[in-house]
Amino acid sequence: MKRGDRAPFFSLIAAGSGHQVSLRKTSGGTIVLILHGRGDEEAVREMNRAMREKFPEPDDPIVASVIDLSFVPPFYWVAANMELDRAYREAANALPPDADPREHVVILPDWTGSTTRKYRDSERDGVSAVVIGGDSSIVGAASGEGAAESVLDMLGD
Numbered sequence: 001m002k003r004g005d006r007a008p009f010f011s012l013i014a015a016g017s018g019h020q021v022s023l024r025k026t027s028g029g030t031i032v033l034i035l036h037g038r039g040d041e042e043a044v045r046e047m048n049r050a051m052r053e054k055f056p057e058p059d060d061p062i063v064a065s066v067i068d069l070s071f072v073p074p075f076y077w078v079a080a081n082m083e084l085d086r087a088y089r090e091a092a093n094a095l096p097p098d099a100d101p102r103e104h105v106v107i108l109p110d111w112t113g114s115t116t117r118k119y120r121d122s123e124r125d126g127v128s129a130v131v132i133g134g135d136s137s138i139v140g141a142a143s144g145e146g147a148a149e150s151v152l153d154m155l156g157d
Helices: 041-054 074-093 114-119 147-155
Strands: 011-013 020-022 031-036 062-068 108-110 130-134 138-143
Touching: 011 108, 031 041, 031 108, 031 114, 041 062, 041 147, 062 114, 074 108, 130 147, 138 147
Parallel strands: 031 062, 062 108
Antiparallel strands: 011 020, 031 130, 130 138
């Protein structure tokens, strides 16, 4: 995937709010997908914090955390959902009182790993982010140390 490519389709249901987030539903607006696995929570929080300091409105851009849960056997999905709901509530409690957590906290479980595989460079571990423009094209991607700053640069002023 490179700059200017058409973004692959995705459709995931947000933990906590139950909202469907898809390329089609976000068409016309910029979206930042933060792709990660288990154990990356602190790095994801830092990237979210950096995005929201500069862009406090929840839809400009939409910032969504996509967690690869393909390693979780279906038998354990109920338990994993309970943990995701806990993470949603924790993030919601950290928001300012006037912020709607359904708009500000977007945790997208990727149960099959298909969205993660479409958007993430398979050679990289840790947190990575992809910026998708309002025309559904790839604006850019970043990973590793300094990824948040790279994403902010891609989003411009």
